[in-house]
Amino acid sequence: MSNELKVPTMAELFAEGKQPEVLFWVGCAGSFDDRAKKITKAFVKILNKANVSFAVLGTEESCTGDPAKRAGNEFLFQMQAVTNIEVMNAYEVKKVVTACPHCFNTIKNEYPGLGGNYEVVHHTQFLKDLLTEGKITMEGGQYKGKRITFHDPCYLGRANGVYEAPRDLIRKLDAELVEMKNCKKKGLCCGAGGAQMFKEPEKGTKDVNVERTEQALGTKPDIIAAGCPFCNTMMTDGVKSKEKEGDVEVLDIAELIANAEDL
Amino acid sequence: MEYLPNIIFLLVLVAGVGFFAKNVKTLSRNIKLGRDVDVSDNKPLRWKNMARIALGQTKMVVRPIPGILHIIVYVGFIIINIEVLEIVIDGLLGTHRIFAPLGAVYDVLIASFEILAFLVIVSVVIFWIRRNVIRVKRFMNPEMKGWAKKDGNLILYIELVLMVLFLTMNGADFQLQTIDALHYVKAGSFPISQFIAPIFGGMSEASLIVVERSAWWMHITGILLFLNYLYYSKHLHILLAFPNTYYGKVKPKGQLDNLAAVTAEVKMMMDPDADPFAAPAEGAEETGEPDKFGVSDVTDLNWVQLLNSYTCTECGRCTSECPANQTGKLLSPRKIMMDTRDRLHEVGENIDKNKGEFVADGKQLLGDYITPEELWACTSCNACTEACPVSIDPLSIIMDMRRYLVMEQSAAPSDLNNMMGNIENNGAPWPFNQMDRLNWKNES
Secondary structure: OOOOOOOOEHHHHHHOOOOOOEEEEOHHHHHHOHHHHHHHHHHHHHHHHOOOOEEEOHHHOOOOOHHHHHHOOHHHHHHHHHHHHHHHHHOOOOEEEEOOHHHHHHHHHHOHHHOOOOEEEEHHHHHHHHHHOOOOOOOOHHHOOOEEEEOOOOOOOOOOOOOHHHHHHHHHOOOEEOOOOOOHHHOOOOOOOOOHHHOOOOOOOOOHHHHHHHHHHOOOOOEEEEOOHHHHHHHHHHHHHOOOOOOOEEEEHHHHHHHHOOO | OOOHHHHHHHHHHHHHHHHHHHHHHHHHHHHOOOEOOOOOOOHHHHHHHHHHHHHOOOOHHHOHHHHHHHHHHHHHHHHHHHHHHHHHHHHHHOOOOOOHHHOHHHHHHHHHHHHHHHHHHHHHHHHHHHHHOOOOHHHOOHHHOOHHHHHHHHHHHHHHHHHHHHHHHHHHHHHHHHOOOOOOOOOOOOOOHHHOHHHHOOOOHHHHHHHHHHHHHHHHHHHHHHHHHHHHOOOOHHHHHHHHHHHOOOOOOOOOOOOHHHHHHHHHHHOOOOOOOOOOOOOOOOOOOOOOOOOOOHHHOEHHHHHHHHHOOOOOHHHHHOHHHHOOOOOOHHHHHHHHHHHHHHHHHHHHHOOOOOOOOOOOHHHHOEOHHHHHOOOOOOHHHHHOOOOOOHHHHHHHHHHHHHHHOOOOOHHHHHHHHHHHHHOOOOOOOHHHOOHHHHOO
16 A cells, blocks of 8 residues: 555664654644544655654653643653653654644753753644755645635744744645734634643633634634644634534644645 | 921931832842742843833833833833932922033923923823723723722822923923022923913912922922832832843743752652662751642742732733633633732731731632632633733743642642543543554554
8 A cells, every 4th residue: 555654663763773863752632632643644644755764652652741730730740751751862862843732842841851852843843844955845736725824822832932834834835824813922722721621611701712713713714724733623623613614624734735745 | 497498308308218118128028938949041131031021112012002102101200200310409409400501401301301291191191091981801800990990090190190290390480480580590491381381370479489399399209109109009010020021931931840849759759779768868958848839828939920929010911811811711810910919918918017927827829819710720821921011920820829739739620630640540641542552553
């Protein structure tokens, strides 16, 4: 089968005496969540097409500890962090790419203090670099002229100042990038951060994801683009609650590129 | 008797400045009740932040209308202080307009003070209308009822009265100069108060002097009273915005600190050779009580967080950007800061009352001021820290208090306990087996 995914693990490469250029940190959502797994696969298809030397940790990967830390459980976070750092340091990992902004933020900013020092990039930054280096080419394909609005993940945008990489990629698709009322520095949260993903919201007048989805739908988009598996879930639920799932798709940037390239 | 006014002035000045110094001392003592935190890093960036954010007001103009009005009041406040210097020297020496020999420069100075004073009046009136007539939404939140609302208006009234007194003083002075009154040197240019002067047209020289002197005295005593009002109001930001932006977060917004006390425990757990029952090494410091994890009262916070609370001027930009608040949840980042300040004030008064020792009052920040419901509504999205024009970080307080709830009280919402249990047992927030992590590879 020609489109079978090539997903080497660090352990397999290590046994062959090889060291990949970059570790793809899949994350819990990317590994287990049915919707997010599609994003993982789309990203791997692009990596395969561009012949990127990468590997995953597979069964040796564990939660970064981000949701535990944001829920206040610093013990659990540090236990997770120290364990993951031991694994990554044993494989002499230098560079990490991940499609989850929460994993990205934690490994990039909070692991160094516990002994884990890596160059960490979000998959939109990585894809942008592949494009700049000419390792992938992009044409609009099915997205040419479509209205796409980008929802800034808090942990990519405000938390780490990455606003342009995902937008540059959308523009490269020959799509019409339309901005929401709140975007970039003023982007509104999808409602999942700070461990909210795993609990019921407090009493209020509205759900955060519905508020954000209304802003997104206000741009009359064909597609709401996301760069985070949790935002993706929240926005997808928001679109469903507005009964717009027939008109508006919620897709990750990696999926947009993979689809445009018919991967 | 000739020197009576000078002596009275000196006494008023010493009392005003002295009382203010005492307030600053209490303020500084209260801030130092916080835990120590290392802020010696990144000095160049910190100076740059202070210059850009506090001095340059870059974050104020994100919202252009209040931003520009605020810049007018701010510039007015700073520039008109040159006039206060002259008033103080005149008051002490018994002179009148001692800077008058500056000639043309003096004319320009006085003219600019007058124009600024007028613009400040206009801005203050617009601010008042925004709060009381238009009722801008962020000034109407529950935490803005009662004293917070009064305080906000009172500050506007004081500023308005001070500026009106300043212009009245100049108007009467201008009139006295016109009628060649003794001691009233012909100096200054009065682009605004010349329009007030005609009101005094028919008045005798003696009455004019009474008006001028009264305005002069009320202006300077008003300034000294305002200086001392700061400590009891939300208005300390005019001073504290500078240190606060300097000590503000310089790391990426997404980065939370790693608790050092926890790191020590985790290292111990992960080290197969560690003996948890080992006697402390010879010469090891006796730490007494074990470290408390997280924050339940203001003295558990670090001093920068306490400085943050005094710096907050309750503008509410944080709360108006907060996704939880926007969707009707109880959380308001501004309230987190106000509660922290109010509790700190209470702790400070307790210490003052009890001869320098804090006597337990059965209250704490968590529960008595900030409820768990507020804390759990936070999405940690950093909209509040981005919105704050003076680099206040309500998120760090929320996270520190969650730490206390979870690590000291095991009081997380049950959904979160499930999530954490899953991470502990199978390395993911959901109940999936770690051995299945790579299954996606072979699924179609």
